[in-house]
Amino acid sequence: MASTRGKFETRSPENEKTKKYDRQLRLWGDHGQSFLENARVCLINATATGTEILKGLVLPGIGAFTIVDGNNVTGEDVGRNFFLLKHSIGSNRGSAACQQLLELNPHVRGDYIDESCETLLATNPSYFTTFSVVIATGMPESTVLQLSKLLHVANVPLLLCKSFGQIGYIRLQTPEHTIIESHPDDGFDDLRLTDPFPGLRKHVDSIDLESLSRAEHAHVPYIVILLKALDRWREKHGPTSLPTYSEKKDFESIIESLKFKHHEGDDTPHVEPLNFEEAIKARARTLRKTEIPDNVKKLFEDKECENLNPKSKPFWIMVRALRDFVAVNGTLPLRGSIPDMTSDSDSYVRLAGVYKTEADKHCEDICNRVNEILTALGKPLDIVCEPEIHILCRNSHTLDVLRTRPIFEEYERPKSNLITDSLRNNYQPEEPEIVYYVLLRAVDKFFESFKRYPGCLTHLMETDISKLKSIYSKLVQEWGIGPFPKDDLIHEMCRFGASELHTIASVVGGCAAQEVIKVVTHQYVPINNTFIFNGILCTSTTFDL
Known part of the structure; x- marks a missing residue:
């Protein structure tokens, strides 16, 4: 069967684009936006859930999308999908949704294929492997398993999504997803005070607190204060000693002793310096x-890092270089940034320069x-660009890799794999999210047997x-x-009748x-691997199944 293909495209000025994306650039930066704009996403079936997903990708500027859908728009579709209009009834659903979605952002390219996923899998399965991510909605279990196997081998991420009445389901399959910028909530300042590098040691030693005026004292960066206090502590307790929690009062008294000494006849009003308070905090x-x-140690021990070859991804080549750097220096590269603090501009800039200079040296080494590694592997040097290495160095403490379990394994071999233990650990009849997961699986089995959903x-x-x-x-x-769960949950799934509520x-x-x-941006940490949303209680849970 020949496929019908359509395409829509519009353009707008670059300066308008920069203004439009200003807020999200603050979240994932220019490089993250570049990844997003180079991504191609495939949506299988323009259901209400599917078009809402694309809406959330078109607005921030995904590069391009394709909708694969062989269905025509029905009155039921119009009633539950904001991107389908009454006059579109009878036309291809992918075409109608594509045209409406592109109205949201003139910078995005979109097209559609008037063909079912099942037909494409039978006639041209490699088509799906050309995308950055494939999103599947409204698909029977048998088709999901075919697609899961195909994309797992091709190392293309698959996102399986469903809205069933008041229950939502998301399942991510990605054989290997590398994360460079995880943006952790509990980030820390990489200041290296306990083992200062030579540049920092020289800078702090050059500052004589006793020779400074009261005003100058109040603008000494707290990093300098802490390192000088630590030097005094170690003179008494040993060259590698660090104050424990029970000794914090003793250490704070050392910090207090570094404050400006009031001289007789000095009429300057006494104001508690904020920089010393910052040092204590x-x-x-x-x-x-x-x-x-530990997460970085695991990467260093990963087989992809151990066994580099000409097919190795740039990420693993950089991780191997990072491991070699740690083997020589004993630490990860310095981030090269310092937090805001009470200080005069000149003192702050000089201290920031000390950290940046050291970080640049580390990055240059890596x-x-x-x-060297690329040359040894016979790969061109330009496949890893310097800005990528800088980003990796700044985020070396939070590097990670996510390998989710394939969907087909979860569905076909539950007894011999981790799903059994995971379900046993998570399954509580009074906790409805995990019960709804099993119910959704039962609903899929129902469809496979009767070619319709319960309650329709x-x-x-x-x-x-x-x-x-x-x-x-x-x-x-x-x-x-x-x-076994309460009967009312079974009844509820049937009352849903496979309805797709827009909310x-x-x-x-x-x-x-x-x-x-x-x-697509390799930033933040994706779910691993199953997400259930309970619209009845407005709760959600993630399960690693």
Whole structure:
């Protein structure tokens, strides 16, 4: 069967584009926006959930999208999908949704294919492997398994999404997703006070607190104060000693002793200097040993880092260079930035320059090592650009990799894989999110058996309840995860009748779009791997299944 293909495209000035994306650039930067604008996303089926996902990608400026949908618009579609209009009834659903979505952002390219996913998988399966991410909605289990196997081998991320009544479901499959900028909530300042590098040591030693005036004392950066206080502490307790929590009062008294000494006849009004208060407050978070985080150690031990070859990804080449740097220097590269603090501009700029100079040296060493590795592998040097290495060095403490379990393994071999233990650990009948996961699986089994969802035919409601209960019972017995849930949850799934409520679709669509952005920008940490939204209680849970 030949496919019908259409395309829409509009343009607008570059300066308007910069203004439009100003807020999101603050979240993921120019490089993140560049990744987003170079990404190509495929949406399978323009359901209400699917179009809401694309809305969340079109607005921030995804590069291009394609909708694969062989269905025509029905009156039911118009009633639950804001991107389908009454006059579109009878036309291809992908075409109608594509045209409306592109009205949201003239910088985005979009097209559609008037063909079902099943047909494309049979005639041209490699088509799906050309995208950055594939998003699947409104698909039966058998098609999901085919697509999951295909994309797992091709290392293309797959996002499976569903809105079923008041329940939302998102499942991410990504064989290997590398994360450079995770943006942790508990970030720390990389100041290296416990083991100062030569440039910092020289800078701090050049500042004589006793020779400074009261005004100059009040503008000494707290980093200098803390390091001088630590020097005095170590003179008494040993060259590697650090104050413990129980000794914090003793250390604070040393900080206090460094303050400007009031001289007889000095009539200058006494004002408590803020920089010394900052030093006391920063003691706990800055005076700690410089260590290699466990997540980074795991990367160093990863087989992809150990066994580099000409097919290795740039990420693993940079991680190997980072490991070699740590082997020589004992620490990760310096971030090269310092926090805001009370100080005069000149003192702050000079101190910031000390950190930046050292960080640039570290980055240069790693750049050289990356080039050596690329040369040894016979790969061109330009496949890893210097800005990428700078970003990796700044975020070396939070590097990570996510490898999710394939969907087809979860569905086809639950007994012999981790899903059984994971479900046993998470399954509590009084916790509805995990129960709804099993119910959604039972609903898919129902569709495979009867080619319709339970509750779609109201005159068969009681029969469907009995059938769904039997399917659910068979699943929980097969997985060994009982006990059986309350009957009202079974009844609720049938009452939903596979309806796609726009409020639920919009929540699921927003969450799913967020996950796609994480995947294509390699920033922030995606879900691992199953997300359930309970619209009845307005709660959500993530499960690693």
